[in-house]
Amino acid sequence: MRTVIVVGAGVIGASVALHTALNGMRTLVLDGGAEPCTGASAASFSRATAFGKEPEPYFELNHAGLEELHGLRAQGAPGFHPCPSLVWAAGPDRTAAQVETARARGYAAAHVSAHRVPVPGVEPADPPESVAHLPEEGWVDLPRLSAWSLDRARSRGARILLSCPVARLLTDDGSVTGVELADGRRLSADVVVNAAGPGAEKIAADVGGPLSLAPTLGLLADLPLPGGLGAMVLAPGVSIRPHGPESVRVRSEQVDGRLGASAPTGHEHDRLLAELIERAAAVVPALSGARALSTRVGVRAFPSDGRSSVGTLSGVPGYYEVVTHSGATVGPLLGRLAAEEIGTGRRPPMLAPYAPDRFRIPPRAEQPATTAHQ
Ligand SMILES: Cc1cc2nc3c(=O)[nH]c(=O)nc-3n(C[C@H](O)[C@H](O)[C@H](O)COP(=O)(O)OP(=O)(O)OC[C@H]3O[C@@H](n4cnc5c(N)ncnc54)[C@H](O)[C@@H]3O)c2cc1C
Known part of the structure; x- marks a missing residue:
């Protein structure tokens, strides 16, 4: 053996x-x-997705990874939570092109007017005209x-x-x-x-x-949201996903871009957290003034x-x-x-x-x- x-x-x-x-x-x-x-x-945002990943073999690997998670769930494995994504972070033209590419590769994706996929509680201050709707994605409790x-x-x-x-x-x-x-x-x-x-x-x-490895840090905050959130939302400047029935997890590339080589502490941590919450509240107003249930800083391992x-x-x-x-x-x-x-x-x-x-x-x-x- x-x-x-x-x-x-x-x-x-x-x-x-x-x-x-x-x-x-x-x-x-x-x-x-x-x-x-x-x-x-x-300490991961842990959205399971192939959307926007390139080149094509890497997209296919991620698509197969998503299917593996659905298969594991069907076998009774815990941890994978199917949940649609609404994406407009990259702007309308790029998002439309990404949807076309994804669809051509057999991925469930549609580019639709934002009002066609309403998610209670999602009321962006700067509303998009259209969004990518990705109904077969999900997040993972790793x-x-x-x-x-x-x-x-x-x-x-x-x-x-x-x-x-x-x-x-x-x-x-x-x-x-x-x-x-x-x-x-x-x-x-x-x-x-x-x-x-x-x-x-x-x-x-x-x-x-x-x-x-090119390690980069990511700040995540779990925030209370009575009633939870019915979709993962990838908006310019902030990403929000359900974390439980009454809470969400948020992150922001822009905030992460300001993190140094080590986890922020004290005043710096509080300042970045306040910015993260403000960005999240610009998309989900009920998060305005939220007090974080917990925060964590993860290290991404990028080959x-x-x-x-x-x-x-x-x-x-x-x-x-x-x-x-x-x-x-x-x-x-x-x-x-x-x-x-x-x-x-x-x-x-x-x-x-x-x-x-x-x-x-x-x-x-x-x-x-x-x-x-x-
Ligand atoms: C902020 C952030 C956001 C992310 N968002 C997403 C996302 O939305 N979607 C997505 O698909 N992925 C995302 N990821 C990436 C994903 O979380 C990681 O790719 C994944 O968790 C890596 O798992 P791992 O098992 O390789 O590493 P880890 O979970 O880090 O596990 C490695 C383990 O090795 C142990 N270890 C290390 N060195 C030694 C040693 N010398 N001896 C013994 N044990 C050791 C550690 O203790 C650790 O438990 C994100 C990651 C971060 C940090």
Whole structure:
């Protein structure tokens, strides 16, 4: 029986572990946190969508990820909440073009006059004439879905060890053979899966992996909203989605653009939160003057081209990496596909564009020839 160590118990590690366990592999999950799912998965806007994602294969990966979430829900998995999106953040022309592209690719999308899809409580100060209506999207309670995946993995024999930070990968003659924990313990495995989210770059570097993350911070606030909200709303300057029957989660690219390299504190935090609430109230007036139930700052782990990095590294047997942004959308699907590749050695075609090797700089001799006048 093959032994797999999964580093990280966020949505991705939990999904990989579920499927390696279901596929009969001896599975051990290690996470540095005292609880599973304390990283990006615990501080995410977590809207499941393919809308506007490019290029086409990446759109298709995200579309398949959304379908995976619907499929999981049909099987009884908790955490995915189907919920339509109303989008007008990018302006009418771009939104119309994105709708056309999405529809041509078989995605449920319509570009409609705003009054045709009224959502109680959504009364923008600057009302759009038209919006994209995306009826088959949803949002994901990532801690809940991850806990379910870990429980199922455990019931298939997986072990989940918390408060166990991995200090480094162990190698023998270039192959990864296991991990060393921060307390010095050594654990061996046939395959180590790097699913450490924002912590993945450090682990990849142990084996010369070229993974380079461009981390960005995001401020999220959960606000009370009696009666809740019947849609996810992506307006210029603010995004709002239901968070529960009586609350919403809000974020803003513009506010995030003002965050520095570390989470804001004190007066700076309060100032940014006030701006976030003001932006949300310009779309949902009942949020005016809301007091945040909670706030959190998440770290997005963007591989440098903004897409996923999934697979083995050439020349490093025993190492497998699953790192992505948009993990709320594609995480459960990537976990299943990764486990399939680890178990069978065959690469699912959908993963073809996302090999970690693509980030390697080609040696000089292999670089494309330049033309004479350059
Ligand atoms: C503000 C924000 C908004 C987002 N919005 C969306 C969205 O709308 N839609 C969408 O699809 N996606 C969204 N995302 C992205 C999505 O949330 C992430 O892609 C996803 O949660 C990543 O999951 P993960 O399992 O890779 O990482 P994480 O959830 O960070 O899990 C990694 C785990 O690894 C552990 N770990 C790290 N290093 C080590 C180590 N050395 N040893 C042991 N354990 C370790 C950590 O403790 C953590 O539990 C958003 C993210 C953020 C931050």
